[in-house]
Amino acid sequence: MDWFEEDNVCKDVCGASCPARDQSMCDEVTADNHMLNLMNRWGYDPLLPSQVAKFAPVERITHITVGLIILGTGLLGTVAHGSLISLHLRLHQYLLDPTGILLLNFLLANLFMCIFQFPFSASSSFAARWLWGDFGCQMYAMAGFTIGIGVIFSLGLMIIDRFVSIRSKGQVLTRKNVGIMILVCWHVILLFTVPPLMDVFGRYGLEPSGTMCTIDFWHGNFRNYNTYVIYLVVFGFGLPVSVMFYMFIKSTQMIQEKEHNKKWKILQLEHHTALTKACGILFITQMLCWTPYAILVLWTVVFPPSSLNLYYTLIPPLVCKASPALNAAIVWWNIPRIQAGYRYLQSGSPESLPIELGSMSCQKDQQDQAQPGQDQQQEEKNELTPAVG
Known part of the structure; x- marks a missing residue:
């Protein structure tokens, strides 16, 4: 409903057809005060000018x-x-x-x-x-x-x-x-x-x-x-x-x-x-x-x-x-x-790769160390295998 004040009396536009009338809506409350009350009720009071910290302009x-x-x-x-x-x-x-x-x-x-x-x-x-x-x-x-x-x-x-x-x-x-x-x-x-x-x-x-x-x-x-x-x-x-x-x-x-x-x-x-x-x-x-x-x-x-x-x-x-x-x-x-x-x-020399750019993981070294042993085992196995044909 819309409210207005006439001769210091709070009235609503729709008259008797309105089921409820809250006199506090406009009784001694200005539009600015009403907005401030709403901001407080909705949790915006920290943004009100009276609550915000004031700082001097930066030079x-x-x-x-x-x-x-x-x-x-x-x-x-x-x-x-x-x-x-x-x-x-x-x-x-x-x-x-x-x-x-x-x-x-x-x-x-x-x-x-x-x-x-x-x-x-x-x-x-x-x-x-x-x-x-x-x-x-x-x-x-x-x-x-x-x-x-x-x-x-x-x-x-x-x-x-x-x-x-x-x-x-x-x-x-x-x-x-x-x-x-x-x-x-x-x-x-x-x-x-x-x-x-x-x-x-x-x-x-x-x-x-x-x-x-x-x-x-x-x-x-x-x-x-x-x-x-x-x-x-x-x-x-x-x-x-x-x-x-x-x-x-x-x-x-x-x-x-x-x-x-x-x-x-x-x-x-x-x-x-x-x-x-x-x-x-x-x-x-x-x-x-x-x-x-x-x-x-x-x-x-x-x-x-x-x-x-x-x-x-x-x-x-x-x-x-x-x-x-x-x-x-x-x-x-x-x-x-x-x-x-x-x-x-x-x-500008692609051939001269610095040793610092080599692998820094010990995994590769372990694989390299394991590889000769695997090759030797394979050679021994081949020697023990009889020739076919």
């Missing part, structure tokens, strides 16, 4: 500085990871063993982080406002969260590979195992990043600076933000990181024990030691780059959004966006096999 020079940092690290990360991926693809017959496939997955995640983040956030920072609309904001935030978690989980797969390769006696993960691991990994990540996109469990939105988008951490408990962030930090960060740390520590201990490293030749042992070291440095780097963001999103679970310092909220996304460039440098400087592959391509 223009700060926006430009942020834009330059994002642009520089984004370009550097794109070129570096593009080069490493190209190297793996050109030398796929040597580098893309199961361990190499996991490393390639990690490199691709970092490359996608650069491609789907820095062009949009850098251009918006230069413009001092978000340029890509609400849909662009949602896609940008989801891509950032999906690929960001993907970088950490992809490193986790590499650490699992280290743990299995070192602990097992000659048995390594197969290409099929690795493919299943990667597929499951990226599907699990969607359990954390799709609900905010659907606006059912957390939500994506502009950051207080107005030039980047992420999980909406500054509008209180809207869309059960507190529960979502605890779920995200515990199962998408804390638990995986704890498992990765345990497996890495065990790997470093086992690789120093003769019982586990005797199956490798010296060059193979050096390769696996270098890979384990690289995983450790990458792990520390991810903790340094992503922990500030975990603290930021947890902050408003404990403290009110008004306690945030606007300029401090710019630091975590900048550190995260620098991680791809750092990861590329770590991979390059700590895995001799990749350096050998680069020198091999630069030499």
